[in-house]
Structure formats: structure tokens, C-alpha cells
Amino acid sequence: MDKVKLRSTIAAARAAIPEEDRHAASVEIRESLLDRPWVQMAGLVACYWSAGTEPATHGLVFALWKHGATVILPVLRPDDDLDWAVYDGPDTLAPGRFGIMEPVDTRRGVDAIRTAALVIVPALAVGRSTGVRLGRGGGSYDRTLARVGPNVPTVALLHEGELLDDIPAEPHDRPVRYAALPSGIVQVGTRRPAE
Known part of the structure; x- marks a missing residue:
């Protein structure tokens, strides 16, 4: 299945998940992540502010911040690259491009991601093997994941059923190390994607 069709299929499946089930799944993902030592010890966490049918990150971002982590969230630049700014509570966000909430703090630049100890990214699906x-x-x-160090945990948040055997890969695609689902956190990427 090509990427366009796969995106459409997953988007339709996400839209069919009842709101209360999406909320419960997001809580399970948050609690599972917060239970991991490598999450608890991360001083600087790059995350994102979820929108629509994505697994919700609002509670996760708030919990990380309340537990003392510095959380940076993306700010979409005109060239579609991601700048970063510090989250300092729910009142420090404003709608950005496409209406997605972004921090109003000083922009730290695209390379701010290089100093993160944990990177949490959105995804529609992840390939288990790659x-x-x-x-x-x-x-x-x-582009963001290409700037992250090789030993930094990178985690994609997914709904159940979105961890697939394989995903069509292109040379620019960058893998993650973990997929976080309501049922738990799975290490992925034991096989590198074909170049």
C-alpha cells in the first residue's frame, strides 16, 4: 500500500474511534511513558501539542513540565521546518499556522532539538521492523529526527493497530526507536530501512 492510501486509511480509522476511547488511550500512553526511567530522567524533552484525532499530548506535556522537565514544543516555520520554543504552562500557548497551538516563548532555532534528552513525535503509523x-x-x-543524536530515545505516539509490520520508506525517512501505544511501549527498528 502506498503512503497516500495508508494515510487515508489510518485517518479514517482514527476518526471512527469514539472520543472517550481516544481519551482513555491517551491517558494509558501518558502513564506508560511517565513510568519509564529514561522519561523521568530527561531534563529537556521535545514533544508536540496534539491536535484532532492524534493521541492527546496535553496531559503528557503538562505532567513532564510539572515534574521539572524543560519541555520544548515545535513552531512551524514558513519552510515547514520546525523551530522550538519552551512550554511554560497552558497559558503560554497561542494558535500558530493551521491553528495548532505553539509556545509564545522566544524561538530557540531548528537546532535546539540537538540538546533534547527525549524526543516525542507524532505519527500515523510506525513500521515495527524498521x-x-x-x-x-x-x-x-x-528533518527534525535527522538532527537528533543516535542515543536519544525517540518515541512516536500511536493508537492501537497503527504499529504495522512495515511502512513504505523513502531515503529521507528517519526512524524512531520506540512506539508508545495504549497497550505499552514497544522498541522498534531492529532492521534499518532499505536505502
């Missing part, structure tokens, strides 16, 4: 994530097609997070 760790390749299926995004929305803009390439913003592939």
Missing part, C-alpha cells in the same frame, strides 16, 4: 514512521507528508519531523 522504526520508520508515517507522518502527514510534509517532512517536518524527518
Whole structure:
């Protein structure tokens, strides 16, 4: 299945999940992540402010911040690359491009991601064997993941059924190391994608 069709199929499946089930799944993902030592010890966490039918990150971002982590959230630049700014509570966000909430703090630049100890990214699906994530097609997070150090945990948040055997990969695709689902956190990417 090609990426366009796969995106459409997953988007339709997400839209069919009842709101209360999406909320419960997001709580399970949040609690599972917060239980991991490598999450608890991360001083600087790059995350994102979820929108629509994505697994919700609002509670996760707030919990990380309340537990003392510095949380940076993306700010979409005109070239579709991601700048970063510090989250300092729910009152420090404003709608950005496409209405997605972004921090109003000083922009830290695209390279701010290089100092993160944990990177949490959105995905529509992840390939179990390669760790390749299926995004929305803009390439913003592939550029971001290319800047992340090889030993930094990278985690994509998914609904059940979105961890697939494989994802069509292109040379610019960057894998993640973990997929976080309501049922738990799975290490992915034991096989590198074909170049």
C-alpha cells in the first residue's frame, strides 16, 4: 500500500474511534511513558501539542513540565521546518499556522532539538521492523529526527493497530526507536530501512 492510501486509511480509522476511547488511550500512553526511567530522567524533552484525532499530548506535556522537565514544543516555520520554543504552562500557548497551538516563548532555532534528552513525535503509523514512521507528508519531523543524536530515545505516539509490520520508506525517512501505544511501549527498528 502506498503512503497516500495508508494515510487515508489510518485517518479514517482514527476518526471512527469514539472520543472517550481516544481519551482513555491517551491517558494509558501518558502513564506508560511517565513510568519509564529514561522519561523521568530527561531534563529537556521535545514533544508536540496534539491536535484532532492524534493521541492527546496535553496531559503528557503538562505532567513532564510539572515534574521539572524543560519541555520544548515545535513552531512551524514558513519552510515547514520546525523551530522550538519552551512550554511554560497552558497559558503560554497561542494558535500558530493551521491553528495548532505553539509556545509564545522566544524561538530557540531548528537546532535546539540537538540538546533534547527525549524526543516525542507524532505519527500515523510506525513500521515495527524498521522504526520508520508515517507522518502527514510534509517532512517536518524527518528533518527534525535527522538532527537528533543516535542515543536519544525517540518515541512516536500511536493508537492501537497503527504499529504495522512495515511502512513504505523513502531515503529521507528517519526512524524512531520506540512506539508508545495504549497497550505499552514497544522498541522498534531492529532492521534499518532499505536505502
